[in-house]
Amino acid sequence: MLDLAADRGHERDLDRMAWERDRTTPPEGFPALPTIPAARYVDPDFLELERQAMWNKAWLYAGHVDQLPEPGSWFLTRNTGTPIVVCRTLSGEIKAFYNTCKHRGAPLVKEDQGTSRGFVCGYHGWSYTLDGKLTAVRDKRDFPDFDMACHSLSAVRCERLGSLIFLNGDPQAQPLIEHIGPMAAHLEELQLETLRLVDSRSYEVDCNVKVLLDAFLEVYHLKSIHENTVDRFLDHRAMIVTLWPNGHSRMVTPNRRPDWVDPGTKGMPEIPTVSEFTATNNISYHIYPNFVMPPAPTGIPLLQFWPLGPRRTRVVSSWVAPDHDPANPHPLWETRIKNWERILYEDLQFAPQIQESVEGPGFAGMSLNYQERRIYHWHEELDRRIGAEHVPPAARVEPVLAPFVEHG
Numbered sequence: 547m548l549d550l551a552a553d554r555g556h557e558r559d560l561d562r563m564a565w566e567r568d569r570t571t572p573p574e575g576f577p578a579l580p581t582i583p584a585a586r587y588v589d590p591d592f593l594e595l596e597r598q599a600m601w602n603k604a605w606l607y608a609g610h611v612d613q614l615p616e617p618g619s620w621f622l623t624r625n626t627g628t629p630i631v632v633c634r635t636l637s638g639e640i641k642a643f644y645n646t647c648k649h650r651g652a653p654l655v656k657e658d659q660g661t662s663r664g665f666v667c668g669y670h671g672w673s674y675t676l677d678g679k680l681t682a683v684r685d686k687r688d689f690p691d692f693d694m695a696c697h698s699l700s701a702v703r704c705e706r707l708g709s710l711i712f713l714n715g716d717p718q719a720q721p722l723i724e725h726i727g728p729m730a731a732h733l734e735e736l737q738l739e740t741l742r743l744v745d746s747r748s749y750e751v752d753c754n755v756k757v758l759l760d761a762f763l764e765v766y767h768l769k770s771i772h773e774n775t776v777d778r779f780l781d782h783r784a785m786i787v788t789l790w791p792n793g794h795s796r797m798v799t800p801n802r803r804p805d806w807v808d809p810g811t812k813g814m815p816e817i818p819t820v821s822e823f824t825a826t827n828n829i830s831y832h833i834y835p836n837f838v839m840p841p842a843p844t845g846i847p848l849l850q851f852w853p854l855g856p857r858r859t860r861v862v863s864s865w866v867a868p869d870h871d872p873a874n875p876h877p878l879w880e881t882r883i884k885n886w887e888r889i890l891y892e893d894l895q896f897a898p899q900i901q902e903s904v905e906g907p908g909f910a911g912m913s914l915n916y917q918e919r920r921i922y923h924w925h926e927e928l929d930r931r932i933g934a935e936h937v938p939p940a941a942r943v944e945p946v947l948a949p950f951v952e953h954g
């Protein structure tokens with residue numbers, strides 16, 4: 547049952563939606579958003595700053611606990627830009643290590659997934675436990691005064707949000723649950739720890755990662771790109787935004803008909819604790835920098851946007867859902883995922899052409915409106931993580947949104 551505090555929060559959100567629907571200007575005191583320089587999408591030096599100071603030190607989704615069904619299970623992820631092995635130890639703990647032998651850097655595993663009682667480097671046979679401890683070195687006699695304890699695998703920060711596994715390359719990173727701050731309380735109703743992995747697939751697109759990510763931080767584009775799909779039932783003019791610390795945010799877009807139920811989900815198992823507010827509106831949570839999650843009672847798509855280079859992006863689309871049986875999936879899942887892909891392709895279709903345009907002389911920067919403030923919030927956070935003093939003056943964004951960030 548929904549607690550009173552959450553109920554009052556939803557009442558405030560409904561009031562905000564009504565205000566947004568009827569307003570004739572942005573709210574009093576909201577600043578005109580400064581232009582976002584084009585260099586942030588195309589300049590090699592800036593993109594390298596972004597990679598080192600932000601991507602290498604961010605909490606990034608790696609996978610689902612269902613990918614580690616038993617002790618000894620492991621999978622390899624390369625999405626972070628560096629190969630990392632995520633495993634379930636013999637005691638059941640989930641850990642992550644760089645896929646790098648401490649001898650001469652050879653990979654510990656070559657396949658994408660597997661099960662074993664430890665890791666053995668295929669190059670020279672060094673052996674490690676699933677906890678990362680070095681246990682055997684071939685021809686140890688030739689390593690005088692060798693301390694095995696000093697040659698454990700290099701661990702990667704690994705923490706869970708329910709059944710979702712996140713990694714961070716920064717050993718000093720703030721714990722994940724603290725890092726997402728006020729969002730954590732909002733996610734409790736979703737019972738993420740109970741949800742099973744239904745599907746995961748990826749798509750590669752020729753554009754900078756931010757070109758695609760931007761599209762999922764606003765609904766200003768619905769009438770142009772999704773005219774025959776989601777624009778038919780979502781009211782983008784009544785959309786509300788919550789900006790949270792550390793670059794995280796939430797967007798809620800009401801249905802034109804609050805009693806509307808997607809016919810493609812009728813009869814599917816539901817998360818019993820999902821509130822009426824979540825069930826009857828389109829909510830999208832964003833965990834900075836690249837994780838987008840729009841929940842529904844019958845299942846939740848998980849989107850990640852990964853930079854493969856300055857002009858290429860991988861989009862990973864996964865689904866989690868309640869009471870899912872992988873051996874006997876609900877018959878509606880095939881159609882539901884196809885419908886989702888149709889919407890996703892609508893967003894992907896123009897990205898390569900947008901990339902061509904932002905690289906040309908006709909594009910000096912982005913002029914964002916009030917509805918697109920989540921994008922500006924994303925860029926402000928990027929400069930904070932890089933350190934504004936390290937960002938070339940011509941590429942910086944002016945921080946103007948601090949008064950509008952909610953801390954509780």
